[in-house]
Amino acid sequence: MGAESVPRREVVTGRPHTSDGTPVPRPARAPDPRPAPRSEPAVDALMSRQLRAALVTTALLATLLGLLPVLLRILPLPDAASHVPLAVWLLLGVAPYPALLAIGAWYVHRAERNEAGPAAPVPGERP
Template structure:
């Protein structure tokens, strides 16, 4: 029998995080704790997000109300009866415009929340890859 050549056992090196990159305590109090502790600054943050969401909602409502208010006037026009103008006004004009308004509102509300989250979270706890925010008219 031939003697088997045994190699020396493989060495494993265990490393840790270097001292310079260890997580340090934040120099300031994160805004999250300000909100949870219900301080004056936290109340200001909450009012700011509520104002921005209210502004987006009122903007969508300002476009939607005239659209809905004009529909009965279009349907009362002479000759509108039950003809193709009713189907055109209801099916092809009103609902797609309402859908676009709703889409704009949801996108705006998500952008407001993403901005607020970016403002409130501690940069040390933020995820390493930021999520892209949708930008554009819708």
């Protein structure tokens, strides 16, 4: 049981070296395909545009879904609980989804346009 070979533990604190003490060359890195980072004011402008789009989307969704109970309250419902009018089913089960898809598509389009478009001009910065 004691004849097993246990590898020696090594503490790594820096770059590896060859046996003669010279550092091992690092492999060449491929160029980064991402664009160069933008200036901080441009990033702030992008973040504010993205935040504005998110807040508009949230407001639209809250308004759309918040008006459903109001519309249900306005609809004349018969006293019989076993019979639910077709308008209620259409209002709850069909009507919100095209609007949700349209709002979602608008938000994705806006976010992609914000990301791909040129940064907002920064006062005092040369192009």
